[in-house]
Amino acid sequence: MSALNIGGSQLDTSWFLLLSAVLFVLGSIGVLVRRNPLVILISIELMLNSANLALVAFSRQLLNMEGQLFALMSMTVAAAEAVVGLAILVDIFRVRDAEDIDDLSELRG
């Protein structure tokens, strides 16, 4: 265990990593349980955010900028993913009402 000195108080890096783990699990619960495709995309964003938190926490612990740079890259990738995912969703909704992801099973063999 190693404590970070932030503004005079001692904060453990594990706390940040634990928060990141909790948010990741919440996001994956959203992906697995919810059936609205829009909410599934939102949950994926939550998981990407928790990964960013872990990257930044490690970056601070090791005093190495690479973690923060990687977090910035992953934000770019998340933005691109959201744009393409939402475009696909709008395209599906234009053809049909798809409020339940279970209804979108045409591609199943």
Place this chain on the structure above:
Amino acid sequence: MALAVFFVAAALAVLGGIGVVAFHQPIRSVLSLVVVMLALSVIFLLLSAQFVFAVQIIVYAGAVMVLFLFVIALLGPARELGRGRLRFQTWLSALFLLVLLGLMWSLLQGIQYRQPDKADLSFFGTVQSVGAGLFTTYLYPFELTSILLLVAAIGAIYLSRKRIDDL
């Protein structure tokens, strides 16, 4: 002080995360996600990542979330009514993810970090140091992400174009 800020922000983030999963209307999920992102940006500030903090607020809580809100406004309010076809799915997935959380928690026990690099904390995480990293060592990945954004923009325009048979 930093301790109190951390715990308030962490509690807000977890509550927002629960809100993302639990609210039945997508627009409430999006607004909960905005709460999570703002709380996380405060935590980024605690971890002396000033530039990531600013980008998180401007790009994520600003641009990406507005995109989600636009799509919800475009598609109209959709509620999840009734239960899904796979009723056991909820409990099974919750069980699996609790196991996953337990595994991650046990990984965090007794974690050993290597010796931190020598870095000046007044310089660490500033726009200057981020720029120095992005435009020297990591120039090629940085340019590749710009190509990725271009591809995503072209793809989104292609997917959302007006089809001939729509007219």
